[in-house]
Amino acid sequence: MDEFEWFVNAFRALTGIDLSHYKRPQMERRLTSLRDRRGYSDFPSYVQAMRGKPELLDELLDRMTINVSEFFRNPERWKDLQAVVQGMGQSIQAWSAACSTGEEPYSLAILLAEMNVRATILATDIDLRVLDKARRGEYVQTQLREVDDRLRHRYFHQQGSGYRVRDEIRQVVQFRQHNLLSDPYPTDLDLIICRNVLIYFTEETKQQLVRRFAASLRPGGVLFVGSTEQLLGLSLSGLRPSKPFIYVKAEAGE
Ligand SMILES: C[S@@+](CC[C@H](N)C(=O)[O-])C[C@H]1O[C@@H](n2cnc3c(N)ncnc32)[C@H](O)[C@@H]1O
Known part of the structure; x- marks a missing residue:
C-alpha cells in the first residue's frame, strides 16, 4: 500500500x-x-x-469537494431540458443530486414555474456547509449572470449588492445531505439532474452511479448531466440519448 x-x-x-x-x-x-x-x-x-x-x-x-455552481449553468443545455420537460405533464418529481450551493435546483424550480408545472425538488449534496448556504438562498450578482432581468425581478429579492431567492421558489426545494456513493437513492422520479460531479469519479464508479440513476427514474424519466459528461462508452441501463447531455429512460416495451 x-x-x-x-x-x-x-x-x-x-x-x-x-x-x-x-x-x-x-x-x-x-x-x-x-x-x-x-x-x-x-x-x-x-x-x-x-x-x-x-x-x-x-x-x-x-x-x-469542488463547490462551484451558478444559475442556469450552460444556458443552451437548460433550453434543451425545457424542451424535453415540455411533454412531461403538469407535475414533476425531481432530484438535483450534488446540488452544491443550490443554484441548480433553484434554476430548475424557476424553469418549471415559468412553464406552470408543479414541482417537488429534492436537492442533495455530501457537504453540509454548501447545504446551509443553499437553504439561505442568498447569492452574489456573478452567480446570476445567466438570469435575465425579467426572471431576476420575478424570482429574486435584491438584498444589498446581492440577491435572495423568493419564498415561492425556496418552498419547492427540499435540501438534504446525501452521499451518492453510499446512501439509498429516491425512486419513481421524473427527472434527475446530476451535473459536474461525475467527472470526479472513476469510470467504474460513474457506471455504477448511472445504473442507479436509471433505476431511480420512472419509465420516460429524464437524466440531465453536465456539459463535459456525455456518457459515451457506458452501458446506459435502459437510457437513450435524447439531446446532448440529456437521457431518457425507455418506456415499458420500447
Ligand atoms: C462542482 S459541484 C456541482 C454543482 C452543480 N451540480 C452544478 O453543476 O453547478 C460538485 C458537487 O458535488 C458534491 N459531491 C462530491 N462528492 C459527492 C458525493 N459522493 N455525494 C454527493 N455529492 C458529492 C460536492 O460537494 C460539490 O458540491
Whole structure:
C-alpha cells in the first residue's frame, strides 16, 4: 500500500467518505498541495494533526469537494431540458443530486414555474456547509449572470449588492445531505439532474452511479448531466440519448 492509499483508508475511517471512487491523480494533487501548504510532509502526520484540530479536517473536506455552481449553468443545455420537460405533464418529481450551493435546483424550480408545472425538488449534496448556504438562498450578482432581468425581478429579492431567492421558489426545494456513493437513492422520479460531479469519479464508479440513476427514474424519466459528461462508452441501463447531455429512460416495451 502506498502512502496515498494509506490516507484513503484513514480518511474513510475518519469521515465515512471513500476517496477510492474518485479519480486519483486530481484528488491526490489537490489534497497533497493543501497538506504541503499546512506544513506536513506526509499524510500520517497530517491525519494525526487532524485528530486534534478539526478545522484541518474541515478544510480538507472543503478541498475535496469542488463547490462551484451558478444559475442556469450552460444556458443552451437548460433550453434543451425545457424542451424535453415540455411533454412531461403538469407535475414533476425531481432530484438535483450534488446540488452544491443550490443554484441548480433553484434554476430548475424557476424553469418549471415559468412553464406552470408543479414541482417537488429534492436537492442533495455530501457537504453540509454548501447545504446551509443553499437553504439561505442568498447569492452574489456573478452567480446570476445567466438570469435575465425579467426572471431576476420575478424570482429574486435584491438584498444589498446581492440577491435572495423568493419564498415561492425556496418552498419547492427540499435540501438534504446525501452521499451518492453510499446512501439509498429516491425512486419513481421524473427527472434527475446530476451535473459536474461525475467527472470526479472513476469510470467504474460513474457506471455504477448511472445504473442507479436509471433505476431511480420512472419509465420516460429524464437524466440531465453536465456539459463535459456525455456518457459515451457506458452501458446506459435502459437510457437513450435524447439531446446532448440529456437521457431518457425507455418506456415499458420500447
Ligand atoms: C462542482 S459541484 C456541482 C454543482 C452543480 N451540480 C452544478 O453543476 O453547478 C460538485 C458537487 O458535488 C458534491 N459531491 C462530491 N462528492 C459527492 C458525493 N459522493 N455525494 C454527493 N455529492 C458529492 C460536492 O460537494 C460539490 O458540491
